Every structure is written in C-alpha cells, then in structure tokens.
Amino acid sequence: MSGDPEHPDRPERTAVAALADDFVAGLRDWLTIPSIGADPAHHGDVARSARWLADTLRADGWPDVRVWDSGPALPAVYACWPAADPDAPTVLVYGHHDVQPVDPVELWRHPPFEPALVGEELFGRGASDDKGQVAMHLLGVKAHLAATGASAPAVTIKLFVEGEEESGSPHITKLLDEHRDELACDLVVFSDTPLYSRDAPTVCTGQRGVYGAEVVFTGGGSDVHSGRAGGSVPNPATALARLVAALHDDEGRVRLRDFYADVVEPTERERADYASLPFDEAVWLANSGGAQVLAGEAGWSTLERVWVRPTAEVNGIFGGYTGPGLKTIVPASASVKLSFRLVPDQDPERIADALREFVAAHTPDGVRSEVIAAGDGAPPYAVDVSHPAVGAVRDALEAAFDQPVRYSRTGGSGPAALLHGWLGVPVVYLGATLPDDRIHAPNERVVVPLLLRGAEAAARLWRLLPERLR
Numbered sequence: 001m002s003g004d005p006e007h008p009d010r011p012e013r014t015a016v017a018a019l020a021d022d023f024v025a026g027l028r029d030w031l032t033i034p035s036i037g038a039d040p041a042h043h044g045d046v047a048r049s050a051r052w053l054a055d056t057l058r059a060d061g062w063p064d065v066r067v068w069d070s071g072p073a074l075p076a077v078y079a080c081w082p083a084a085d086p087d088a089p090t091v092l093v094y095g096h097h098d099v100q101p102v103d104p105v106e107l108w109r110h111p112p113f114e115p116a117l118v119g120e121e122l123f124g125r126g127a128s129d130d131k132g133q134v135a136m137h138l139l140g141v142k143a144h145l146a147a148t149g150a151s152a153p154a155v156t157i158k159l160f161v162e163g164e165e166e167s168g169s170p171h172i173t174k175l176l177d178e179h180r181d182e183l184a185c186d187l188v189v190f191s192d193t194p195l196y197s198r199d200a201p202t203v204c205t206g207q208r209g210v211y212g213a214e215v216v217f218t219g220g221g222s223d224v225h226s227g228r229a230g231g232s233v234p235n236p237a238t239a240l241a242r243l244v245a246a247l248h249d250d251e252g253r254v255r256l257r258d259f260y261a262d263v264v265e266p267t268e269r270e271r272a273d274y275a276s277l278p279f280d281e282a283v284w285l286a287n288s289g290g291a292q293v294l295a296g297e298a299g300w301s302t303l304e305r306v307w308v309r310p311t312a313e314v315n316g317i318f319g320g321y322t323g324p325g326l327k328t329i330v331p332a333s334a335s336v337k338l339s340f341r342l343v344p345d346q347d348p349e350r351i352a353d354a355l356r357e358f359v360a361a362h363t364p365d366g367v368r369s370e371v372i373a374a375g376d377g378a379p380p381y382a383v384d385v386s387h388p389a390v391g392a393v394r395d396a397l398e399a400a401f402d403q404p405v406r407y408s409r410t411g412g413s414g415p416a417a418l419l420h421g422w423l424g425v426p427v428v429y430l431g432a433t434l435p436d437d438r439i440h441a442p443n444e445r446v447v448v449p450l451l452l453r454g455a456e457a458a459a460r461l462w463r464l465l466p467e468r469l470r
Contacts, residue, residue, distance in 0.1 A: 010399070010456075011146075011147035011148075012143050012144065012147045012400075012456045012459040012460050012463075013400070013456050014147070015142070015143035015144075015146035015147045015459065016139065016143045016452050016455050016456045016459065017452075018146070019139055019142055019143060019146075020448075020452055023135065023139045023451075023452075023455070024117065024122065024448060026056065026135065027115075027122065027127075027131065027132060027135045028115040028117070028122065028124070029052075030049070030052055030053070030056075030126075030131050030135065031113065031115040031122075031124040031125070031126050031127055031131060032113050032114065032115065032124075033045055033048050033049045033052060033113070034099070034102075034112075034113045034125070035048070035049035035097055035098050035099055035126070035163070036098070036099055036100070036101050036102075036166075037074050037098030037099070037163055037164050037165075037166055037167050038098075038100070038101060038166060038167045039101060043074060046074045046075060046097075046098055046163045047069060047074075047075045049075075049097045049098075049163070050067050050069065050075035050076065050077050050097060050161075050163060051067065051075075053077045053097055053134070053161060054066070054067050054077050054079075056138065057077070057079045057138070057159070060138060060141070060142060061081075062079045062080070062081050062159075063080070063081060063082070064079060064080040064081070065077070065078070065079045066078045066079070066182075068175065068179065072171055072174070073162070073163065073164055073170075073171035073172070073174060073175055074098065074162075074163035074164050074171075075163050076160065076161060076162040076163050076164075076175060077097070077159065077160075077161040078158070078159065078160055078161075078179065078182055078183075079158065079159040080156065080157070080158045080159075080182070081141065081152065081153055081156070081157045081158075082152060082156045083152055083153055083154060083155050083156045083157075084150065084151070084152040085154075085466070088154060088155050088156055088466055089155045089156070089186040089187060089465055089466060089469045090155065090156040090157075090158065090184070090185040090186050090187075091155050091156070091157055091158070091185060091186065091187045091188075091189055091462075091465065092158040092159075092160055092183060092185040092187070092188045092189070092419075092423070093137050093157065093158065093159050093160070093188075093189045093191060094160050094161075094162075094188055094189070094190050094191065094192070094415075094416075094419060095130050095133055095134040095137070095159075095160075095161045095162075095191050095192060096130045096134075096161060096162045096163065096164070096165035096166070096192065097126075097130070097131055097134060097161050097162075097163055098162075098163045098164060098165060098166050098167070099125045099126035099129070099131070099166060100125065100129070100166050100439070100440045102125050102442070104442065105442075107442035107443070108442045108443055109123070109443055110123045110124070110443075112124060112125040112442075112444075113125060115127065117448075120447055120448050120449055121445045121446070121447055121448070122445060122446050122448055123443060123444065123445045124444065124445075125444055126444070127437075127444055127445055127446040128194075128433040128434075128437035128438075128439050128444055128445065128446040129192070129433070129437070129439035129440070129444065130165070130191070130192045132433065132446040132451055133191040133192060133431060133432065133433060133451070133454070134161055134191065135451070136191070136432060136451045136454045136455045136458065137159070137189075137191060137455070137458055139451075139452075139455040139458075140454070140455040140456070140457075140458030140459045140461075140462070141153060141157060141458075141459070141462070143455055143456065143458075143459040144458070144459035144460075144462045144463065147459060147463075148463065153462050154462050154463050154465070154466050155462050155465050155466060157462065158182075158183065158185060160183060162175065165192070165414070165415065168375065168378070169414075169415045169418070170375075172415050172418060173418060173422065176418070176419070176422040176423070177422070180422070180423075183423060184423070185423060185425055186425055186469060187389050187425055187426055187427075187428065187465070187469065188416075188419050188420070188423065188425060188426070188427040188428070189393075189427075189428055189429075189430050189458075189461075190414070190416050190419070190427050190428065190429050190430070191429070191430050191431055192414055192431065193207070193410050193414075193429045193431040193433075194410065194431050194433045194434050194435050194437070195408075195431060195432060195433065195434060195450070196277055196406075196408045196435070197277075197278065197434065197435070198434060198447065198450065199278070200277050200278055200406070201397055201401045201403065201405050201453075202273075202277070202405060202406050202407060202408035203390065203393050203394045203397060203405055203406070203407055203408070203428075203429065203430075204407075204408055204409055204410055204429035204431060205270065205382055205383050205385055205390065205407050205408070205409055205429065206307075206308075206343075206344065206380070206381055206382030206383065206409045206410075206416075207380065207381055207382075207409065207410050207411075207412060207413055207414050207416055207417075208307075208310070208341040208342055208343055208380050208409075208410075208411050208412065208413055209341070209342035209343070209346065209348060209377065209378045209379045209380035209381070209413055209417065210339060210340065210341055210342065210348075210377055210378050210413040211339070211340045211342060211348040211351045211352060211355075211373075211377035211378075212315075212337070212338065212339040212340070212373070212374035212375070212377065213337075213338055213352070213355060213371050213372060213373045213374055214335055214336070214337045214338070214371075214372045214374065215240070215243065215335060215336050215338065215355075215359055215369065215370070215371055215372075216333060216334075216335040216369065216370045216371075216372065217236035217237075217239050217240045217243075217319075217333060217334050217335070217363070217367050217368070217369055218236060218332065218333040218367065218368045218369075218370075219233065219234050219235070219236040219330070219331075219332055219333065219366060219367055219368075220233065220330075220332050221332060222332050223320065223321075223329040223330065223331050223332050224329060224330045224332075225328065225329060225330075226328040226329055226330050227328060229330055230328075230330050233330060233366065234364055234365070234366040234367050235330050235331070236319060236331060236332070236333050236334045236367055237319040237320050237331050237334035239334075239362075239363070239364050239367050240317070240319065240334040240335070240336055241317075242362065243336075243358075243359065243362040243363075244314055244317065244336055246362055247312055247314075247338075247358075248312065251297065251298040251299075252295070252296050252297040252298055253297055253298075254310065254311070254312045254340075255358070256312070256351070256354040256355060256357075256358050257354050257357055257358070258350075258354065259310065259351070259354060260310070262345045262346050262347065262350070263309075263310060263343055263344075263345070263346060264343070264344045264345050264382070265308070266304075266307075266308045266382075266409075267385060269385060269407070270308075270385060270407045270409075271304070273406035273407040273408070274301065274303045274304060274307070274406075274407070274408070275301065276406060277303065277406060277408070279301075279302065279303065281294060281302075284302060287435070287436060296309075296311075297309055297311075303408075306411035307408065307409035307410065307411055308343055308409060309343060310340065310341055310342050310343050310346060311340065311341045312338060312339075312340050313338065313339050313340075313341070314336055314337070314338060315337040315338065315339050316336070316337040317334075317335070317336040317337075318334065318335060318336075319331045319333060319334025319335060320334065337374075338355070339374075340355075341411060341413070342377075342379070342380045343380050343382075344380045344381065344382045345380075346379075346380060347379065348376065348377030348378070348379060349376075349377075351377070352371075352373060352377070355371060356371050359371055378413045378414070378415070378417065378418075379417040379418070379421075380413075380417060381416040381417035381420055381427060382409070383426050383427055383428055383429075384426070385407060387426055387428070388468040388469060389426060389428045389465065389468060389469060390428055391468065392461055392464040392465055392468040393428050393429070393430050393457075393461060395460075395464060396430075396457040396458070396460040396461040396464060397430075397453075397457045399456075399457070399460055400453045400454070400456040400457035400460065401453055401457075416429075430454065430457065430458060430461065431454070432450045432451055432453060432454025432455075432457070433446055433447075433450065433451075434447060434450065
C-alpha cells in the first residue's frame, strides 16, 4: 500500500510513503504469530513473537537489542538507539506484543492469524492492539532518520515491548525493578491508545485505573426448601440484591465512603475539547452493545463519564438455582463481581478499604460476607496537559493529520501509572488506532493510513523533543 507522493516541505511524510509497502508486509508477517499470552499453550508463540521483533530491530539498525526472557515474565523486548548528542533527551516507547485470545473464532470473517488486507483495513488479531502501534514506531524511527539524513536519532530512543499486557502485566514491576538502569529516561511515550475518530484525531492525556473484587454472602450450609424455611431465615441473594441496589444513589454517584474525595477533575481546556468532539448518540449506543439509552452520573457528558469520572459496575451476579424451570429454595450463598474504574488521584487500596467497609455495613445478621480482591488493581494516570512534551505530541499529530488535534482520554486501564511511578518521569500518549477497531473481539482490524500518519507524527516528534524538553 503506497503512501502519499513526495512532500518537499514534509520530509517525514515523504519518508513514510517510501517505506509504506514494506511496513505493511512486515506487520502482516508479525501478525501471523499467535502470541496469546493468556494461554499457556501459546507461550512458545509469545517467545517467537519477541524473537521476530528483536530480529526486525537488528535488521533496522538498532545497535542494542535484547530479549528479556529469564522469567517469570513472558519474553519482553528492549532496544536502545542512542542520539548522536550525548546531552539529548532519552525517550522510552512502551508497547506490548502479546495479543488477546480469538474466541469465538467462528465469528471471524478471516482467520485471525492469517492477516487480510481489505482496502485500507488490515484484519488480524493484534493489528490494532498492539503490534500495529509498535510497528508504527519502528517505521517512525526509520522515517525520522531518512527525513533528517542522520545516522542516529535526535533523541535517544529506547523501546520496551512487554509480553503480558493482555494478562494485566503481572510481572511488569519485576521487569522495571530488574532493568531500572536500562529503562531510565526523561519521558515515556505510551502507544496503546486510540484516536477519538478518523475525522477527529486527538491526543490522549490519561487512562482510568481499575479495582475489582467479588463479594460473597453466605447464609446456611446448604440450600433449603423455600416452603419450609422461606420467611424464617435470611436469604443471601435478597441481601446481596439490597447491597447492589445501595451501591449508587439516584444521581448515579457511587456511595462508598469518600469515593470522590481524591478525584482530580479535568482542566477547563480539556472539558472544552471533549465538548467540541463530534458525538452521535445513536452510534455510541450501537457500539455499546446495542444499549437503548444513555445513563450514568448526573451532571457529566457521556464522554466525561467514560474518560474522567470514576464508576462502579456489576460484572456478574449469581446465586441459588439458575437452571431451567423453577426450584423453590432459599440459596445458601450468592455473590457479585464488581469493578471500579478509577480516575486521578484515586488509590485502589483506599477503594478496597471503602468497599470492605460498605459490605460490612450492608451485611445483615445471619449472613456472612467475604470480599475477595481480583488482584491489586491498576492505578489511574493523567499527564499535565501543560507539559511541553504533550504540546509536542499535539503539534506532531496536527502536522501529520493536517487538521487541529484536541485532547481526549480513554476509559480503559494500562500500566502507564506504573511506568510513571517506577521511572519517575511523565508519560505522554501517541496512538493512531480507532475505538471501533474491535480489539479483544472477532474481526480486529487497523486502518493502515492512520498507522502511516502515526508513524509520520512519531518521526516528527523525535525532531521536536530536543528543543521542547530543553
């Protein structure tokens, strides 16, 4: 797929266009590797994917390339290309090469690991999340060198591509601790987030965190006939329903103690940008599982609700008899799985404490309660939009997309806060995929021209950062 013709005033665009066909061919080759990190049967493929990336980096001329595969983390790839100027800033690009499982495979129009290019869209697991964006940065470095005619980048570029992000990055802190010296930098560029839309490109400035837990209510030691005992003993399912109903007030606000105490609201500039983005309610509902109406915390727009407001969601609730027909019992136990999306500066540990307190207050006599945490959770992160690196990313994207670029955030979670905390530097976001790329679902795709624009922006960013970070 060829890019645009030559642009003498846009050397990065000309360079990307010249490399576009080879870029697509290389990405298609990488996408054939089923690097499903969550499935032990594919751990060998994760290792093969890491070797593919390392070999490609060496072929591109990166002078220092390593595969970190000593365990327990699945293989990660590190690379470094020093700047010619020893005083130039050091920038670490983060991404991941593991991919989601493909079930249900029968819903794929093309085999998930036989990437198919249909017009401008490349279909395959990992095309958007996140091999496409990692490959975008490899192209960006090559285009930067071609555009500048230099043999080394204007900033020292480091690459950290982990193999466990789709499993919650369970060992990333171990990698960060063991390789602190190699990963030391002045700035992290995080590339695992989308644009708002093709016609409204945006700079992401933050991700929500997450904390999850299961609440279990237990009454007696076994189910009991409702005709014999109903109305005379506590019903754990009824008690749990009352707890779930009490989780939100009538305005959609979460009722855990001090739940909003640490929330940092977005700036007026950010809120103005959110309000100016095109929003189609019908399209949003269609892309939200076919929901019928919008809902959420009063006083906030839909985009604000999913980007900058914390939430509590019931992920599953069950107890007693759930088979066909009716079984008249008082169940012995019932449980609910909850997840809380968090925003800066909420702390997952404080939310966990508040949840335990809330559960204790809503556990009636005769019922035992247990809160089972689903891991430690992931903290939220947002970068200060006044940071010069954010402005550099915005300027680079505006030049690549030939239009104004606004601010956005993403409602999902990732390790940005961990990178910020362990490395002690700001994290900025540079992504060029779309929210409707069907990541984690059948028929994942990426729009190739957007990746090419993203590579052009990355190439320009390396040229801008030395001056902006001075």
